[in-house]
Amino acid sequence: MATKSKKSKLYQTGWKVCAACILFIMALVIFFCGVVFSSITKNWGRSILTEENFYDTVELRNLFFSALDEAVLADVYYESEAKIQSGEKVDREALLAGFKRYYNIIDGVITGNTEINDTYDGLIVYGVIPERLEDKFIEYEELVETRLPQYRQMYIQDQLDEYREAVRYLEGLTNFYYFVEDEQGRVIAGNATRAEVSSKSHTIMLSAEFSSDNLSDKSYYAYSNAYVENSNYRVYAAVDEPLREGDDFYDLYQEFVLAKTSMPYLFVVSTVAFLLFMICLVYLIRVAGQKTKGGQVKYLLVDRIYNEIHFLLVALFGIFSFFMALTLLEFILYRGMPFWSYVFLTLLGILYIADVAVGLSYVLSLSRQIKGKILARNTLVSVFLRKIASLFTGATFRGWMLLVMLAYGVGNCFLVFMICMYFNSSLVLLFFGLLIAFNIFCLYLFLRALRSLKRIMISARETSKGNLTYQLDLAEISPSFLNFAEDIANIQDGLKNAVEEAVKGERMKTELITNVSHDLKTPLTSIVTYVDLLKQQKLDNPVARDYVDVLQVKSYRLKQLIEDLIEASKVSSGNVAVEKMRIDYRQLTMQAIGEMEEKIEEAKLEFRLSCPEPVFIEADGRHMWRILENMLSNVIKYSMVGSRVYIDIFQTEEHGILVMKNISAAPIDFDATRLTERFVRGDSSRTTEGSGLGLSIAQSLAEVQGGTFGIQVDGDLFKAIVSMQLWRNDPSEEEEQDDEMEEESVEETKDETGMMEMEECSSEEQEEMQTDEEEQKP
Template sequence: MNRIKGSFFIKVLIHIALFLSGLTLLIGVYHIYNFTDSYSTRVTDFKETWEFQSKYLKYVERVAVYVDYREKGYNGSISYDSSSLDLSALFEKEVEKPESNSNTQESQKDFDYYNNILNQPGSNFVYYVRNLKTGAVYYSASLEAEISKLTEEYGDKAMSKYLEKVKAENSSYLIINTDTEKFATNVNKKYLELNDGVDYLNDENLNWVIDCINGYITADNEGNAGNRGSYIVCTTILNNLPNKNDEFGTMYRHFQELYVNYRASLYPVPISFVLLLLFFILTIAFTGHKRNTNAIVLNSFDRIKSELGFLFVVFGIYILFYTAKALSSFIYYNLNIEFHFIILIAYSILYPFCMFGLLSLIRRMKAEVLITNSLLHTVFVKLNKILKQFFIQKSITFRIFILLAVFTAMQVLAFYLYHRPILFSRKTEFLLISIPGYALLLYYLIRSGIDYNIIREETKKISEGNLTHKIPVADMHEPALALGLYINNISDGFSAAVDEKVKSERLKTELIANVSHDIKTPLTSIINYVDLLKKEKLDNEKANGYLDILSSKTWRLKTLIEDLMEASKASSGAIVLNLECINLVELVRQSIGEFEDRLASHNLETVLNIKDEPVYIMADGRSTYRIIENIFSNVNKYALSGTRVYVDITTDDRTATISVKNISASKLNINSDELMERFVRGDLSRNTEGSGLGLSIARSLASLQDALFEIELDGDLFKAMVHFPKLDRYTNEKKIRKETENLT
């Protein structure tokens, strides 16, 4: 499972699916909201909308006003530009219900306005009006052929045939009889059901239409309302609205576009939401995981403080949002692109950065660093620590707090008296209270600084090795006084501990020397008597074998005692050194020559990496030889047979270094520092002849000569190094000779 979570390819597929499901959901929600913001969800046809109802009533009222003008004798031609489909110029003036106007020229303009609107060729709205008293007929230009044919065929019954045809064939019509004040329509039948009985084609609005046609709304040219008789008014919207460019056609296209998108989004939206939720959960589960590790992997951005990361993401989203908004507005208004494509562009700009910030938040939460890596948490932890320390160190903090409280109170009182003086002028009272507060604060700061400087200087003397030195505390004040007393007590403790340590080391050295001397005296007698027994030439072979073993073990014991005494002297510094200028290269070559046979007997090959030119050091010849001898003796005892021993001498500006490398025959499951302790051997089985003192003696002898003895262990590789201060024989010859003479 961890392998799947850490797969980069699967993560990419999940992010692509998440992006697409989010985009589908966003566009779908936009289409649903866009439709429901304008229409009811129960509306399925354009003619069921409030837009159609209100616009249809508006055109019916225009027919009434138009007929009123025609009955008054106004006539005009229809102005039509066949090269233009933009009808906005026709609707610049909206005269709902024209009032009486004696200005014939203005009335003619109003009539031309309604004439142009109602008699547009190819309009989706057609009207037919007949004056039953005078027989005058007014109808749309598009009905001229149909009305002429019906009149020719049916004569006086032409109107009845036309009305029957309208009722039978048209899905949207309104027929009004002004005499009976009744009307028939199929426009608001479905609309009434969808809008709880609220409609536009109601009695109040249609009575206005009847009154307008009858001339009761506006006066005629003579100022009389007139008795025009009764009318049959028939208005119709053509089926399927063939003209897509008039008002009804434009609204129909807009409705159809919204409705189709709305219907197409009803099913994808819930599916997209489920998929978005699914892929988002997968994204949360997979983020932060990588192959070959179970831990949550954080990137560099995740490690910055949570608040800073949050502000960066919010600021980035803010910038990208306004960038996307500006770009979308430009594209929408200048390139005339569908709005859901604008959503795609804006979503594509904002999605990566928003997801980057969200995934960073998720990784922080999964790694449990969201709170711990925040600035507030850091401030809270530090504040909590300060408060704890405040109460723990109350002997000091309470003093400082009281001092600051007194200083603040004095300053507040000084400013109060400055604005409301009691005895003296405001400046005098302010200075009398304020200056002592500053003087008190300054005195405390200077006194604390002096006490701190005394402690710093006196503790420096103690740190330089003068453990018996005491800090003078007679003139000090709290809290520095307590600190000085504590340091003096520590100094007393250090002095006692050092004295006890020195005494212990001295007694230990004396014990080792005395015991070694006491053991060495009888051991010498044993060795002498063993030699005497060998000279007797005993005939018993077993006795001779026993003598050989006894001789070997006594000599080994003698060597161990001598090494122990030498180690004791070296560690205590009881050895007298004879410092002289020594050629280190020559000394190493001599040592290798003396060990050549013993190394060869263990099948060890020596590889020298030594320059021919001399390397001079100031050292004791005997002690330095003993250091090298102990190293080679260690190699001879513990090196793996059949391997090589590498001996190098390197130099730099200040030091000359001898390094000896070999492969150990036994596993070196031990620390290098521990290996240089007394009686510690690399052979844990202790089957070899070593005493475990050789490396300890070498380190002590090197330290006495200001040299550094080091051991490095790398698996079974053993490397011993000795760093000596280097001398230039030619530039320091006089100095060396003088120091040699002083020592002798």
């Protein structure tokens, strides 16, 4: 058990993250070791690795030769300041070339026919100057006479500066010894005697005839100097051993010692970092994609990339990184810009870490694919082969088409080839007849396939029209389109089952609401009746009277809710009768406002109706009345107290439109389209009266009549829009419709009168029943 637990811990995410962090840290250590090693090899080259003695390094020889160059320049070429100031060391060719370059003088006819004199202040003319160049000649002559002496003094001053700089450099060297002697062997310059130089182990002697190099035991390049070769002087030089502090030789020696002692430590650190890097890499490869040993492999998004493309992307990034690293290294090692060297070194480190991350991601992706056994499948070659195989299985339309086209092409090519082969033989007629018969047979199969496709298209068209009973005969479908036809048939079956389930669920829901509403309505009627009887009794207790008032209000509200439920159920199920007639939209709206005038005054609302001209719509009067009643009721409940309500009625080419606008008392901070859903109210706390069915019923009644009901919200401005079809009958029919409406209004008045009489009779009967009950009391 302990072993198993230990193995499972190795697959935990924490261990993986820790190993990845160590891997990147070791990668950085290797990078910094490489940077240090590159810096050392840049300064010392192979000498730091191959040489154990400082005096055998190329760097010492280069520094020694630099010091020797300064000694030759100061004591062999210039010799002294007096000779420089006298102009004796002026190089005529170098002086004149620099003068012409400084003043942009180009050699030509004038310079070819003239020569500058030895005193550098005039011209000597040898030839004839053309008249067209006379002005140029005068300008050149003036330049030589006035500017050349000044330039000569500048040239001499540069030589003096160079001489003095060489002398100062030689004076600062404590480990470099030299002297110069003439052809008679007399010492004419130097900082050491012949005996001091001869006593040193590392010496060199230069002259025009021969040279002697005892600077080190290694055979490096020989020293040469044109000034020595063109003179009669001999130069002897040596370097001290051991070196003393105070000059460049000692500083170079200290750098050599530091670099030499650092190399073993650098090798050990880089080796350990590399081993830890490889251990972490092997561990991550082992646990990649798994949480337990042998568990299910979890793939990442990068694993979905085809392996060829993945490899190509990694290779391109590697090539880009390689050339970018070369560019950065060139700036770091050879451009000599300290600040930018640090910047480019940082960029190089970032690029290196990015390479490590990309390479690690690629290796771990391969590990996960190998564990999941999808390495071969996740390749473009594998996908291509599977696609080709699927084309020849006959399971797809493309496969059948490819097979048919191949068979048709091969068959025709074969028959045409045979016709060409036996063109001069009697068999040509046989093959020609076979060619015609083969093409007729293929044409028959093609027409049969087109007929099958036509049947499938008809089936799809019938399905789109909602005719789910149409049956597609699969026996008449060709094999090429058989899978296609089966898919269409399955879609038809699925849609049919879905529609049946939806209709069944809607029917059950409607029946449930209707049955529950009817079951509640019967006892509620009795409750309402007895509450009315209680209000007619003489109750002395004021608290009891208040309770009766509350019962009356709540019972009537419950009655209204049940009626709304029944009506909503009927409308949603389509179980409502629609008798369309000619209706005056404006007149109907005004009547609805008048009916609810008391409630409007209680809500302290002011209605503004705008209808420039009568608008006649084709709708059911009872349903339109209920729509307006629900809309007005909604406005009264949820409008801001003391605000105005605007009603605009107008018509378009085909519709009569009513827009009712009011300011909501509460902020509308939800989706306004949900207000037309059942039981959804604008008051989320549900403290106001209402069932949440009014707008839903209004929308359903508008749609039943062929109209639309919509809601728009702009901040707290609430708009309800009802659009109905305009009345399009001729004038005679309109007059008849007006007469019928007048007759119906008369009948409704009579009915209302009769109802009032019946209510009076029922009240008298109730009083008689109450009297009988009182008499029966003991």
